[in-house]
Amino acid sequence: MYLVLSYFDNIFGPKVFKSLSEKLGKNLENEVLEYMKINVKKGFIVGISSAPDQKIKIINYLFEVPSKLARGRNETVMLSLIVEKNYRIEMFQEKLKELSTEIINSPKIYKAFYQKTDINSPASEIKNLISRLDHILSEYYNKISKLIDNPDLGDFLILGISKVGKSTIIHYLKSNAYNPDIKPTLALKVIRMILNDNIFKIVDVSGQKRLRFQWWSYTKKPTAIIFVIDINYSMKHLKESKKELFKVKNHLFNEYDKFPENVPILICLNKIDLLTNIKQKEKEIYEVLNLKELKLNYKVQLTSARTGEGIQDGFTWIFQELLKIH
Numbered sequence: 001m002y003l004v005l006s007y008f009d010n011i012f013g014p015k016v017f018k019s020l021s022e023k024l025g026k027n028l029e030n031e032v033l034e035y036m037k038i039n040v041k042k043g044f045i046v047g048i049s050s051a052p053d054q055k056i057k058i059i060n061y062l063f064e065v066p067s068k069l070a071r072g073r074n075e076t077v078m079l080s081l082i083v084e085k086n087y088r089i090e091m092f093q094e095k096l097k098e099l100s101t102e103i104i105n106s107p108k109i110y111k112a113f114y115q116k117t118d119i120n121s122p123a124s125e126i127k128n129l130i131s132r133l134d135h136i137l138s139e140y141y142n143k144i145s146k147l148i149d150n151p152d153l154g155d156f157l158i159l160g161i162s163k164v165g166k167s168t169i170i171h172y173l174k175s176n177a178y179n180p181d182i183k184p185t186l187a188l189k190v191i192r193m194i195l196n197d198n199i200f201k202i203v204d205v206s207g208q209k210r211l212r213f214q215w216w217s218y219t220k221k222p223t224a225i226i227f228v229i230d231i232n233y234s235m236k237h238l239k240e241s242k243k244e245l246f247k248v249k250n251h252l253f254n255e256y257d258k259f260p261e262n263v264p265i266l267i268c269l270n271k272i273d274l275l276t277n278i279k280q281k282e283k284e285i286y287e288v289l290n291l292k293e294l295k296l297n298y299k300v301q302l303t304s305a306r307t308g309e310g311i312q313d314g315f316t317w318i319f320q321e322l323l324k325i326h
Contacts, residue, residue, distance in 0.1 A: 001148065002082040003141045004032055005103075005133070007075055007113045014078075017113060018134065020141045028054070032080045035060040041076070044096075046089050057085045061096040065103060067110035069119060075110050077103070081144065086323050091151050092144060099140040106132055153200040153322050154223030159215055159248065161241055162207040164228040165270045168305035170204055173315070178306045188214055195312075198319050200224075212244070220255050224264045224318045231269040231281055231302070238288045249294055264321040265298040266314045267291075273304040297321060 003020040014036035016029055024032070028049070035045050035058070045060045059081045064074035079096050103109060111121055112129040119126075158166045167182045173195060189204040203218045205211075225248060229241045245267070252260040269285060272278050282302065291298065301314035 001145065002028075002080070003137060003144065004080040004082065005137060006033060006036055006078045006080065008036060008077075009113075010071060018137055020137055028082070032058060032060070032082070035080070036062070036076070036078050044089070044093065048085060055085050056082050057087065057089070058082050059089050059092055059096070061093075061100060063100045063104070065110050067113075069110060069114060075113055083148070087148070087151075088323065090154075091147060095140060095144050095147060099136070102136050102140075103133070106136065109133060150194070150197050150199050151323070153198055153319065155219045156200050156202045156224045156226060156318070157215070157219070157222040158202055158204050158226040158228065159244070160207050160228035161209075161237065161244060164207065164230040164233075164241075165305040166207065166226075166228045167204055169226070169228065169268065169270065169303065169311060170202055172305050172308050172311055173202075176308065178308070184208075186211070188218055190218065195315055196319060202226075216251060220251075222263065223322060224266070226266045226268060226314070226318075228268045228270050228303075229285070230271050231278070231285065232271055232274055235288070238285060242289050245289065246294070249296055252296065261295070261297045263297065264318045265294075265296055266318055267298055267300045268303040268310070268314060269300060270303045270305060272302045272309065273306045278302065 001021055002024060004024065005017045006014055007017050009015045014033040016024065016033065031049060035047065038045060040062050042063050043061070045062065047058050049056045049058060061079045063077055065077050067073060067075045079099060081092055081096060083092075109129055109132065111119060111126055112133045115126050115130060158170065160166055163184065167185050168179065170191060171179045171182055173193060174191070185204050185206045186208075187206065191202050191204065193200055193202055203222070205214050205218070227245055227248065230237070233241070248265070252263055256263070269282060275281055291300070299314065299317050301310050301317070303310035303314060305311070
């Protein structure tokens with residue numbers, strides 16, 4: 001990973017001010033500076049390295065720093081984060097914006113960009129400003145490194161009709177143990193979780209028919225959905241689950257202008273510990289649900305909230321999907 005700060009030199013054009021991590025290399029440096037030539041004053045520009053041997057993504061955030069020395073009274077500055085291709089840009093946007101704000105709010109920081117120019121400022125002042133800028137960059141480099149180590153994957157909704165085992169699955173995830181005394185969810189619960197070093201919030205919403213209006217009250221755009229079905233249910237209840245599952249599909253297509261299929265949907269066929277003819281029942285459920293018509297990114301997972309079977313595998317699939325390129 002590289003964190004690069006570039007600026008627009010009035011004489012020489014785009015220049016790299018500082019690169020953290022390994023030496024950037026001339027080819028990669030030139031590739032980064034090309035993004036400064038795009039006529040954008042503020043915002044994100046994302047690209048993938050054009051070099052055939054580089055499997056990296058370049059996330060650039062352009063912004064302006066107020067300056068008494070620049071021609072337009074603003075320095076054009078760019079933060080570039082160079083990471084592996086499989087990381088989602090959403091993971092880093094907030095931190096890059098925070099970093100830009102801290103740079104902007106540092107008094108007289110613009111003078112650091114004039115370290116080799118006679119600007120009638122004491123050399124000690126310029127040195128201190130450069131040191132301050134180095135400190136800010138190093139601090140955020142560490143924050144972003146931690147983000148990569150423990151990515152916050154956002155909000156997961158766990159949905160399904162009543163008594164399918166949603167809350168029991170969450171409890172098993174948290175404690176790696178079965179609790180037979182879990183009470184049904186009558187309101188919305190938000191639980192912060194860490195699993196396989198991945199951070200996310202899981203939102204447990206009641207499956208009672210009169211309370212299903214709450215399903216989207218926490219977030220209309222979840223990053224993942226876990227839809228739980230009791231594999232032992234009657235045909236009537238299976239058809240009700242199918243109806244609700246396809247309502248989920250319609251919601252995603254209404255809310256997401258682009259790529260609703262990027263939202264992973266884990267369909268848990270739960271309570272397999274109560275069955276002996278699992279394969280036969282699974283086949284019947286596939287036929288009832290008619291999943292080919294779903295046209296979304298889903299995975300069917302056999303689970304047991306009593307034994308924990310399949311739960312870890314299902315969430316591992318979600319993590320893998322969310323870390324792919326969007």
